[in-house]
Amino acid sequence: ILNVEQSPQSLHVQEGDSTNFTCSFPSSNFYALHWYRWETAKSPEALFVMTLNGDEKKKGRISATLNTKEGYSYLYIKGSQPEDSATYLCASLDNYGQNFVFGPGTRLSVLP
Amino acid sequence: KAGVTQTPRYLIKTRGQQVTLSCSPISGHRSVSWYQQTPGQGLQFLFEYFSETQRNKGNFPGRFSGRQFSNSRSEMNVSTLELGDSALYLCASSLASSSSYEQYFGPGTRLTVT
DSSP, X not given: OXXXXXXXXXXXXXXXXXXXXEEEOOOTTXXXXXEEEEOTTSOOEEEEEEOSTTOEEEETTEEEEEETTTTEEEEEESSOOGGGOEEEEEEEEETTTOOEEEOOOEEEEEEO | OOOOEEEOSEEEEXXXXXXXXXXXXXXXXXXXXXXXXXXXXXXXXXXXXXXXXEEEEOSOOTTEEEEEOTTSOEEEEEOSOOGGGOEEEEEEEESSOTTTSOOEEOOOEEEEEO
């Protein structure tokens, strides 16, 4: 069973600050990593699907990198805005079970 | 394009009963996955259906089952409900295998077991 960890658990930043958080996953038998943003009272929204070592993906002010050899992914938010406040989840998938294991999430609060 | 819909949105059941939840995926999506979200355990994968076949299954007891119809709509059934089954149940659809494609989540069904 995969163990996916995320840090920090929560984060408070000021509007305009850039921030980043980490998702750690077992590197053996890695298949894919997903990032999601989950705002309160809404459904999780897909941000990125990453599969290749060294992958870098970007969507607006949000970007992510992937290191499958050491088992981590970083999510970066440039110039945080209050609307970025949400819980950011990563989910890892391995070659065996082909089922998703979600991390506990990083709760981001952007203060105006 | 209409999003993923789930019915019902809220449900209250008593212990020992059984419940069926429904999920209609985005048109054209063939994969439907189900998740359980509880405060203590976070978001946990239940199972995935693709072309009416269960592809993957998480670590849940046999009381949790599902199926998918030819129009890709999916149902999840929980038998002999326990208090610990109280949770938000989310379904998500994707074009094909959920491992390689973005998943689009529905609004969820909030199940309360008393």
